Each structure stands twice: as structure tokens, then as C-alpha cells.
Amino acid sequence: MEMRPVLVAICLLLVTPITGSFWTVGSQVVMDPLLVCKKTRRLRGKLADICRKEPSLLKEISKGVQVGTRECQHQFRNRRWNCTTVRRSLRKVLLRDTRETGFLNAITAAGVTYAVTRACTMGDLVECSCEKMNSRGHKLGKHSRKSRIKDLPTEGEWEWGGCGDNVNFGFRKSRDFMDAPYRKRSDIKTLVKLHNNDAGRLAVRNFMRTECKCHGLSGSCTVRTCWRKMPSFREIGNRLKESFDGAAKVIPSNDGHNFIPEGSTIKPPGRFDLIYSEDSPDFCRANRKTGSLGTLGRQCNATSPGVEGCELLCCGRGYDTKIVKEKVNCQCRFKWCCEVTCNTCNVKRTVNTCR
Ligand SMILES: *[C@@H]1O[C@H](CO)[C@@H](O)[C@H](O)[C@H]1NC(C)=O
Numbered sequence: 644m645e646m647r648p649v650l651v652a653i654c655l656l657l658v659t660p661i662t663g664s665f666w667t668v669g670s671q672v673v674m675d676p677l678l679v680c681k682k683t684r685r686l687r688g689k690l691a692d693i694c695r696k697e698p699s700l701l702k703e704i705s706k707g708v709q710v711g712t713r714e715c716q717h718q719f720r721n722r723r724w725n726c727t728t729v730r731r732s733l734r735k736v737l738l739r740d741t742r743e744t745g746f747l748n749a750i751t752a753a754g755v756t757y758a759v760t761r762a763c764t765m766g767d768l769v770e771c772s773c774e775k776m777n778s779r780g781h782k783l784g785k786h787s788r789k790s791r792i793k794d795l796p797t798e799g800e801w802e803w804g805g806c807g808d809n810v811n812f813g814f815r816k817s818r819d820f821m822d823a824p825y826r827k828r829s830d831i832k833t834l835v836k837l838h839n840n841d842a843g844r845l846a847v848r849n850f851m852r853t854e855c856k857c858h859g860l861s862g863s864c865t866v867r868t869c870w871r872k873m874p875s876f877r878e879i880g881n882r883l884k885e886s887f888d889g890a891a892k893v894i895p896s897n898d899g900h901n902f903i904p905e906g907s908t909i910k911p912p913g914r915f916d917l918i919y920s921e922d923s924p925d926f927c928r929a930n931r932k933t934g935s936l937g938t939l940g941r942q943c944n945a946t947s948p949g950v951e952g953c954e955l956l957c958c959g960r961g962y963d964t965k966i967v968k969e970k971v972n973c974q975c976r977f978k979w980c981c982e983v984t985c986n987t988c989n990v991k992r993t994v995n996t997c998r
Pocket residue numbers: 716720723725727936937938939941
């Protein structure tokens with residue numbers, strides 16, 4: 644057994660960048676906000692303004708798309724459709740109007756809201772800063788309005804302070820950039836897209852929480868300072884995944900300017916719900932038409948009855964089993980500062996892959 648140092652912390656945060664973002668411009672799927680700007684050069688309005696005048700905001704928008712994509716891949720890692728960014732597949736998924744399309748749109752809009760808001764809090768954008776509230780909980784400045792915050796401290800003295808997340812700015816910029824090209828259209832796919840984009844943004848804004856810090860003698864907490872903070876992006880992803888599971892199918896209303904749930908007994912979808920108008924393919928086999936890559940070669944869990952189980956993931960085709968030997972770090976010890984030394988252990992692992 645050999646001893647070897649393993650660099651921790653920062654290294655773990657270096658994730659491979661995912662290049663990919665997506666807007667449908669006409670019948671094209673554009674993969675990158677910068678490309679959206681190029682393709683829509685002749686457009687006027689808010690989207691064009693951001694493209695021309697706000698390069699640092701554009702960069703945060705790109706980051707937001709990556710945050711959204713990465714979370715999508717986490718949420719769907721064990722499912723037949725795993726939110727792949729393989730271009731030819733993603734393209735097809737985005738040109739349709741299935742549950743998967745809805746989730747992608749929602750999580751992307753949420754990611755952009757999140758990243759832009761974070762950038763405001765961190766002071767990375769000149770256009771915005773963190774949210775300042777006055778002592779009664781009203782926002783300072785021209786957008787002052789009575790807040791409807793439910794999780795305020797109930798005991799002791801406290802006041803607003805610190806640096807809160809300015810989610811309304813992020814919300815607005817996500818809308819300006821992602822929805823602007825669609826605002827004037829009223830076909831069903833566009834209506835569904837705009838609805839799901841908003842549902843994604845609301846998954847950020849409506850679950851803000853109040854965080855407080857104690858002051859006073861040795862943490863006695865006689866006075867507290869409180870501010871508003873976004874949930875973690877994982878929480879947002881979890882929430883949207885739940886909406887995906889309960890998504891409602893809709894059809895155009897008679898006047899064609901709205902949508903109604905398919906089937907008269909289903910209650911109308913609310914603002915937080917995800918919706919779709921086309922049924923999903925089963926994603927079992929590779930199919931150019933639907934963008935399905937199929938599940939051949941995917942790893943599955945032989946004992947699980949769920950979506951990640953071999954039965955469902957492999958669509959009943961069966962699976963191959965092999966034992967692989969792996970070296971893993973074990974008996975790790977932390978050494979000041981900032982190294983961890985580990986031993987290397989050999990372990991055997993069973994790997995099942997779909998036929
Ligand atoms: C997603 O699935 C495809 C095949 O269906 C596979 O090639 C790819 O490695 C998977 N991606 C991830 C991140 O698991």
C-alpha cells in the first residue's frame with residue numbers, strides 16, 4: 644500500500660465546462676447566448692440591448708445556462724433521457740414540446756436568474772448590487788413596496804441589513820434575454836415555453852428565505868441582522884424535478900391564445916407547474932427523429948425497482964454484468980494545510996450495463 648498526497652478542495656471545484664445553451668431562433672436551436680446575439684443581430688428591444696451594451700451580464704447569462712444544464716444532468720443522471728448535451732439530441736428535444744423540453748427550459752431560465760442574482764450579490768455587475776432593505780423590510784429606492792415575507796424572526800429584536808440577494812434583477816434579466824424573442828407569438832409551443840420559463844424563475848424567487856446573524860455579547864443574540872437569500876441551486880433543481888413528475892399536458896384553447904389542460908377533470912396548471920403539449924418518446928432506442936440516444940451501454944442497478952433499475956432503464960432488453968477492480972482512496976487523513984494523504988485500496992464492484 645503506497646501513501647500519496649491528494650490535493651483537495653479547490654481541485655474538486657474544477658468542473659469541466661459544458662458548452663451549450665439553447666434558444667430556438669426560428670427553426671434553429673442556438674447553443675450559446677453569444678450565438679443568440681449573432682443570430683438575432685437585426686432584432687431590436689431588450690435582447691438586443693443586452694447583446695450590445697451589457698457584455699458582463701451576457702457572461703453571467705452563459706454561466707447561468709451552464710448551472711442549469713449541469714443540474715439537469717444531475718437530476719436525470721439515472722434516467723433513460725439523461726439530459727445529454729450531445730448536440731444532435733439536444734436539438735431535437737428542444738424543438739419538440741415534451742416534458743423534457745419543459746424541464747430544460749425551466750431549469751435554464753432558473754439558472755440564468757440564479758447566476759445573474761449571484762453576480763449582483765458578489766458585486767460582479769455594475770448594473771446591480773445586493774438588495775438593501777430599510778428597517779421595516781421595505782426595499783429602498785423606487786421599487787419600494789410592502790414585502791410579504793413569511794419566515795421573519797418571531798422572537799427578539801432584529802433588523803434588516805447585510806447584503807441580500809437581489810432576485811428581482813436576476814428574474815427580470817432572465818426574462819428580458821430568454822423570453823423577449825417569443826413575446827409576440829401565441830402558438831402553443833411558445834405559450835408553453837414562456838410558462839415553463841416563468842415556472843423555473845419562480846422556483847428561485849418564491850423560495851427565498853430569511854437568514855440572520857446574531858450580534859451582542861458573546862453571541863447572546865440580543866440583536867440580529869437579517870437578509871434575504873436564494874435557496875441552493877440543488878433545492879431549485881429538486882423542486883423543478885418534482886414539477887416535472889407532476890407536469891400537466893395542455894392543448895390550445897379555442898381562441899388559440901391560451902392553453903387548457905387536456906381532459907376536463909384535470910385542474911388547470913398553476914404558475915409553478917410545468918406543462919407540455921406533446922407526449923415523450925420512450926428513449927429506449929436510438930432514434931434520430933426524436934433525438935433519443937437509446938440506453939444501450941448505460942449502467943443500471945440490478946436490484947432497484949425504480950427508473951434507474953435495469954428492468955426499466957434497459958427497457959426489458961436485459962443487461963450484462965461484470966466485476967471491475969477499482970483503486971479507491973481510503974483511510975484518508977487530513978494534514979495541515981491543505982493536504983489529505985490517503986492509502987490506495989483495491990475494491991471490486993459489480994457493473995451492470997444495458998444490452
Ligand atoms: C447519457 O446517456 C448516453 C446514452 O444514452 C451516454 O452515452 C452518456 O454517457 C450519458 N451521459 C451521462 C452524463 O451519464
